[in-house]
Amino acid sequence: MILDGKLVSNKIKEELKDYIQENNLEYGIAVIQVGDDPASNVYIKNKKKVAEYLNVNFNHFKFDLDITDDIVIRKIESLNKDKKINGIIVQLPLPDHLNVDKIINAIDETKDIDGLTIKNCGNLFSNNPGIISCTPYGIIKLLEYYNINLEGKNAVIVGRSKLVGKPLIELLLRKNATVTVCHSKTKHLKDYTKKADLLICAVGCKHLITKNMVKRGSIIVDVGINKVDNKLYGDVDFKHVSKKAKYITPVPGGVGPMTVALLYYNLIKKES
Ligand code: NDP
Numbered sequence: 001m002i003l004d005g006k007l008v009s010n011k012i013k014e015e016l017k018d019y020i021q022e023n024n025l026e027y028g029i030a031v032i033q034v035g036d037d038p039a040s041n042v043y044i045k046n047k048k049k050v051a052e053y054l055n056v057n058f059n060h061f062k063f064d065l066d067i068t069d070d071i072v073i074r075k076i077e078s079l080n081k082d083k084k085i086n087g088i089i090v091q092l093p094l095p096d097h098l099n100v101d102k103i104i105n106a107i108d109e110t111k112d113i114d115g116l117t118i119k120n121c122g123n124l125f126s127n128n129p130g131i132i133s134c135t136p137y138g139i140i141k142l143l144e145y146y147n148i149n150l151e152g153k154n155a156v157i158v159g160r161s162k163l164v165g166k167p168l169i170e171l172l173l174r175k176n177a178t179v180t181v182c183h184s185k186t187k188h189l190k191d192y193t194k195k196a197d198l199l200i201c202a203v204g205c206k207h208l209i210t211k212n213m214v215k216r217g218s219i220i221v222d223v224g225i226n227k228v229d230n231k232l233y234g235d236v237d238f239k240h241v242s243k244k245a246k247y248i249t250p251v252p253g254g255v256g257p258m259t260v261a262l263l264y265y266n267l268i269k270k271e272s
Pocket of ligand 1: 135158159160161162163164165182183184185186189202203204205223224225226255256257259260
């Protein structure tokens with residue numbers, strides 16, 4: 001069965017739109033971009049489309065590639081004070097000469113709708129209220145929508161990034177799953193993935209996960225986005241793995257749309 005991120009994200013967006021209209025609310029977000037990375041341009045376009053659907057005021061600030069940390073941080077500080085701005089996003093990746101941690105942590109934690117500041121990451125791991133990173137949160141919402149119970153399940157995450165893998169550890173533990181994390185230094189990856197009742201792959205390597213690496217009847221969540229010859233592929237060989245899995249997310253149409261929907265869920269939920 002397909003875990004349809006497009007369908008579930010549309011439902012979330014509809015609910016948010018109704019909530020905004022019924023309560024006559026006004027929201028504004030700011031997106032900071034440095035340079036002109038084509039993938040970032042596409043992600044920003046997708047976020048803007050949803051903002052327009054929800055009637056959220058979308059402010060895009062695009063800086064030249066050679067900008068300094070100080071200028072970006074000063075912009076963030078002025079947006080932190082701006083009462084019309086409720087959410088601030090720094091579009092990643094930033095060019096290498098910029099200090100990503102310093103820039104992200106300049107965002108006021110209450111406006112950090114990506115959930116990436118140290119404060120929000122700390123809140124997550126301390127079980128305090130806060131904003132949860134959109135991709136991991138979107139994955140949990142997708143599994144919840146399909147009533148998939150994770151208690152006692154063997155969950156294997158491939159990828160340990162701050163953005164995806166690490167927050168997932170905590171979110172899956174909250175669901176009482178037993179969590180294993182694999183990464184580039186893991187030896188014999190298949191030994192782990194084969195035992196997974198739930199396999200979440202967030203690496204960025206086309207078809208890293210093949211049919212012989214998964215357990216029959218398992219749940220497969222593919223976070224990877226790999227563009228090859230202008231076509232999108234996941235980290236999972238969907239065509240063959242889907243024959244063995246009980247549930248699987250497609251790429252595109254799985255985790256991607258959930259991520260964008262959860263960004264706006266984070267914007268609106270914190271004030272509801
Ligand atoms: P990172 O590059 O930050 O992390 C990749 C992780 O994969 C690292 O932990 C790395 O290990 C691990 N890894 C690399 N090679 C292997 C391997 N051969 N076997 C096992 N593990 C490996 O990426 P992100 O977490 O930011 O993103 C991962 C993928 O998900 C990308 O394709 C990205 O585009 C996509 N993505 C999709 C989103 C969506 O909305 N659908 C949102 C965010 C990301 P190590 O730590 O040892 O280096």
